Amino acid sequence: RAYAPYSGFHVGAAVELADGRLVPGSNQENAAYPSGLCAERTALFTAGAQYPDVAVRALYVVAMKDGVVQDKISPCGGCRQVISEVEHRYGQSIRIYLCGRTEYCCVESAEALLPLSFGSKDL
Template sequence: MSSVDWPALKSAALAAQGRAYAPYSDYQVGAALLAGSGEVVTGCNVENATYGAACCAERTAVFTAVAQGLTSFRAIAVATGGPEAGTPCGICRQVLAEFSDGALEVLCFTDEGAEARYTLAQLLPHAFRLK
């Protein structure tokens, strides 16, 4: 993978994970998104009693970045709990594809030491695109 400062990105994702609001699933997720400018934007999952109104950590990070004027991304680190690293859900993969090409680097890891690395193209090989 490229010259991304993965330890710093992982640290930011872990900090965001600690802010997750997950009273229903008890599955806290944190994400740290590295913009093309070098800025890091974080997000956490925010659940809701209606479930459909919940938002994943990855999308929270992307939407926050876009609100700050950032629309190009290089990498994302996703922190989950448990023995296996959780990958972004399908909706999050498609949202990430909207703002990056398939080369976006994705690091998924847990506080128990599991880690997996992908490119977005590996996670979403046939992203939907209108243009």
């Protein structure tokens, strides 16, 4: 469940692992705004901590405000970078499903959202 007392913008995410398991995540706000965490990162980091040897197959994202599912949203820049890192970690692309009230779109990998990503090759 999202904790969004400041923005009222509730985001949920679910990571689908290679073995079919689903790992949920939700945004967690904080009065010190930079200290919160997005739903995508919550789900990805939980999956990485609990199932470090199981690759991520897909990520699903949906947002709600005032109890109504919103149009599809796209991950922020920080989340895009984390998705890219998880792809690198497991050596495979992650399908990203951006789910809205009446439609969704599927992006085949983080590269489509972040074409000039920063990674270990840049260090």
